[in-house]
Amino acid sequence: MPQITLTFPTTVDLNVSCQVGDTAYYSPTTSIAGFNTSAQSDIVEIGIILSITLTNGQWVLVCDTTLTSSQLPTSSDFISFSKDNTVNLTSVLGYYAETKFVNSSFIKSELYSVGSDYFESSK
Numbered sequence: 001m002p003q004i005t006l007t008f009p010t011t012v013d014l015n016v017s018c019q020v021g022d023t024a025y026y027s028p029t030t031s032i033a034g035f036n037t038s039a040q041s042d043i044v045e046i047g048i049i050l051s052i053t054l055t056n057g058q059w060v061l062v063c064d065t066t067l068t069s070s071q072l073p074t075s076s077d078f079i080s081f082s083k084d085n086t087v088n089l090t091s092v093l094g095y096y097a098e099t100k101f102v103n104s105s106f107i108k109s110e111l112y113s114v115g116s117d118y119f120e121s122s123k
């Protein structure tokens with residue numbers, strides 16, 4: 001499969017979650033009222049990230065790609081990535097919450113319900 005090399009200056013903060021095996025994407029941006037915007041429908045998959053290195057003051061990402069030369073991202077495009085959720089599944093083992101409910105009122109009260117919520121952070 002062909003490969004593409006993406007380079008970014010170190011002044012660009014590369015997301016610390018980005019790692020080999022993630023899928024890279026780009027979306028063309030347009031300037032509206034001084035802000036660069038992009039439509040969700042314009043997102044294009046670049047491919048799987050094969051390597052991430054810091055070389056000569058630049059971040060260098062090498063990706064597998066099926067894009068043709070006319071479809072490659074430009075320097076004004078927004079680059080993003082997604083995690084492979086079959087590999088990056090985690091649980092909250094070892095994390096817990098402890099609560100204490102106190103009624104500071106002098107009026108008798110009843111606690112009707114207590115609920116909680118959780119989420120997978122690597123999807």
